[in-house]
Amino acid sequence: MVAEYRKLVTTRMWWVLLLALAAYLAFIGGALAFSIVVAAENEQGDLMLHGVDAAASIYGLTNAIGYVFPLVIGSLAMTTEFRHQTITQSLLVEPRRGVFLGAKLLATLPLGLLYGVVATAAVVLASAPVLAGLGDGAFLTEPDIIEVLLLSVVVTALWAMIGVAFGSVLTNQVAAIVVILAVTQFVEPIARVALGAFDALDGVAKFLPGAAADGLIGASLLGSMDGGSAELLPRWAALLVMLAYAGILAAIGRFTTLRRDIG
Amino acid sequence: MTGPTLAVEGVAKTFGAVRAVDDLSFTVRPGAVTGFLGPNGAGKTTTLRMLLGLTRPTAGRLLVGDRPYGEHERPARVVGAALEASSFHPGRTGLAHLEVFAPQVGVSRQRCRELIEFVGLGPAADRRVGGYSMGMRQRLGLATALLGDPPAIVLDEPANGLDPEGIVWLRRLLRAFADEGRTVLISSHVLTEVQHTVDDVVIIARGKLVHASSLAALADLAEPETYVESPDPAALQRLCEARGWTAAASDRGLLVTGVVAAEVGAAAHSAGVELHQLASRGVGLEDVFLRLTGGAS
Ligand SMILES: Nc1ncnc2c1ncn2[C@@H]1O[C@H](COP(=O)(O)OP(=O)(O)O)[C@@H](O)[C@H]1O
Ligand SMILES: [Mg+2]
Numbered sequence: 406m407v408a409e410y411r412k413l414v415t416t417r418m419w420w421v422l423l424l425a426l427a428a429y430l431a432f433i434g435g436a437l438a439f440s441i442v443v444a445a446e447n448e449q450g451d452l453m454l455h456g457v458d459a460a461a462s463i464y465g466l467t468n469a470i471g472y473v474f475p476l477v478i479g480s481l482a483m484t485t486e487f488r489h490q491t492i493t494q495s496l497l498v499e500p501r502r503g504v505f506l507g508a509k510l511l512a513t514l515p516l517g518l519l520y521g522v523v524a525t526a527a528v529v530l531a532s533a534p535v536l537a538g539l540g541d542g543a544f545l546t547e548p549d550i551i552e553v554l555l556l557s558v559v560v561t562a563l564w565a566m567i568g569v570a571f572g573s574v575l576t577n578q579v580a581a582i583v584v585i586l587a588v589t590q591f592v593e594p595i596a597r598v599a600l601g602a603f604d605a606l607d608g609v610a611k612f613l614p615g616a617a618a619d620g621l622i623g624a625s626l627l628g629s630m631d632g633g634s635a636e637l638l639p640r641w642a643a644l645l646v647m648l649a650y651a652g653i654l655a656a657i658g659r660f661t662t663l664r665r666d667i668g
Numbered sequence: 669m670t671g672p673t674l675a676v677e678g679v680a681k682t683f684g685a686v687r688a689v690d691d692l693s694f695t696v697r698p699g700a701v702t703g704f705l706g707p708n709g710a711g712k713t714t715t716l717r718m719l720l721g722l723t724r725p726t727a728g729r730l731l732v733g734d735r736p737y738g739e740h741e742r743p744a745r746v747v748g749a750a751l752e753a754s755s756f757h758p759g760r761t762g763l764a765h766l767e768v769f770a771p772q773v774g775v776s777r778q779r780c781r782e783l784i785e786f787v788g789l790g791p792a793a794d795r796r797v798g799g800y801s802m803g804m805r806q807r808l809g810l811a812t813a814l815l816g817d818p819p820a821i822v823l824d825e826p827a828n829g830l831d832p833e834g835i836v837w838l839r840r841l842l843r844a845f846a847d848e849g850r851t852v853l854i855s856s857h858v859l860t861e862v863q864h865t866v867d868d869v870v871i872i873a874r875g876k877l878v879h880a881s882s883l884a885a886l887a888d889l890a891e892p893e894t895y896v897e898s899p900d901p902a903a904l905q906r907l908c909e910a911r912g913w914t915a916a917a918s919d920r921g922l923l924v925t926g927v928v929a930a931e932v933g934a935a936a937h938s939a940g941v942e943l944h945q946l947a948s949r950g951v952g953l954e955d956v957f958l959r960l961t962g963g964a965s
Contacts, residue, residue: 406771407771408768408769408770408771408772411764411767411768411771412757412768415757415760415761415764415765415767415768416757416759416760417759418759485757489755489756489757489758490752490755491755491756491757493722493751493752493755494755494769494812495769496721496722497720497722497743497744497749498743498744498769498772498773499772500721500737500738500743501738666717666722666723666724667717667722667723668713668717668722668723668751668752
């Protein structure tokens with residue numbers, strides 16, 4: 406555990422990604438808050454959000470668009486081992502491969518929480534003044550909003566864990582990042598909207614990982630704005646679905662990658 | 669301290685159609701330095717990876733003491749191993765590399781600092797490994813292997829990339845470990861690189877064992893060579909022919925194979941042939957090695 410944690414924080418990648426995440430979310434958060442406020446003032450767009458909903462959706466950005474970062478850092482924790490063949494040394498000190506994978510999954514949680522805190526703080530710092538100054542208010546003391554903020558942090562840590570599990574399945578670093586980008590930026594958003602368009606499949610969309618994360622937070626930008634499936638899982642179920650993604654991917658990794666000969 | 673005996677028992681490993689290791693058996697005793705030798709591709713690394721539980725043998729078993737490596741409580745405290753000189757994260761500093769693995773080995777940061785000084789990387793401790801030379805990586809690999817102060821040490825091609833000074837230093841270190849009673853196994857594809865370091869040799873070729881003995885017993889297989897020079901080369905030539913020796917022209921004299929210097933000297937003396945040089949060229953260990961490893965099929 407400690408070893409796995411040290412692995413994460415002894416390279417530069419973790420804070421490079423963290424800074425990128427913070428900058429990215431601050432920018433989007435500020436821009437989105439601004440556009441919602443302006444749109445509301447001009448009385449356009451019936452789909453636009455008001456009041457607490459607007460605040461919740463914006464604060465939920467950490468998950469809605471920021472989740473690719475914890476996913477990537479999580480996958481890197483695993484794929485780096487294979488890219489630089491440090492997996493050899495790792496398995497020399499811990500030959501029980503299940504224990505090795507478990508330690509990696511858990512060690513990512515504190516870093517994931519840190520990502521969550523920084524990301525959420527970045528969104529709030531950029532958007533709250535806009536909402537408060539020009540819009541209906543920042544609602545930072547509203548219990549619902551505080552829940553959204555705290556759960557955003559938790560969800561970010563879970564994403565990091567899913568990233569580790571995914572990296573154990575797809576150990577090629579470049580391939581893993583490409584797949585993560587493709588799925589998060591393209592496949593899942595489209596799938597959510599597409600599935601939402603068919604009544605028969607509407608129920609499936611909420612089990613997609615991003616939708617489950619929205620369910621856990623209880624706020625969905627995609628769900629509320631794009632006219633897609635607005636239906637989300639209840640929080641407990643959403644948490645289970647996210648953990649299931651991590652668990653199933655990790656199990657696949659354990660019985661494929663980590664069963665093979667190393668080196 | 670008495671190190672564990674390392675045992676390879678009837679081990680085979682196939683990669684697809686390649687039979688990398690084939691019915692290989694040998695043991696490595698504590699208190700000695702054993703050289704694990706064979707040309708490139710002979711199966712040394714594969715065997716060591718199987719010994720350390722990284723690769724699963726197709727047949728047979730490999731033991732560290734009484735059980736396989738992975739079944740030891742804290743294996744890195746039983747066997748310290750360095751496999752490839754390249755398996756470091758290039759973005760980590762040398763010291764950080766040690767500190768990453770220290771918790772699982774069960775040692776402190778203090779020990780990491782001491783070790784990095786010990787292997788001569790003190791000045792480079794806080795530099796990224798990406799900028800290390802091959803020899804520095806070898807030293808860092810060695811430091812990693814020594815983290816847990818293990819009673820057995822397994823090093824794959826440790827002399828690769830080391831400067832001559834480094835080789836002498838490594839030789840002394842391994843000798844000291846063996847004298848303390850530890851088990852020391854080092855691989856190499858060049859016998860002469862380790863011939864001053866090892867007590868025992870295990871030689872493989874194409875995955876099969878071709879020779880296992882003490883270094884002295886290996887040397888007995890080698891033919892002595894004697895260089896001899898005379899102001900009367902014709903007489904010297906006749907002497908060799910009369911005795912039935914194989915002699916080849918070399919420098920300004922002859923190189924006689926299969927005969928020790930004393931015998932050549934005595935023969936020349938009784939035949940009244942004047943000698944200006946008579947020197948033992950030592951045993952051609954490398955020739956023995958090449959003969960042993962080239963002949964296996
Ligand atoms: N992972 C692998 N996949 C396929 N072939 C391999 C693998 N590892 C080693 N080999 C083959 O096994 C043989 C022995 O290799 P190796 O153990 O590295 O030899 P050595 O260390 O003695 O040079 C070689 O023919 C090599 O190509
Ligand atoms: Mg090798």
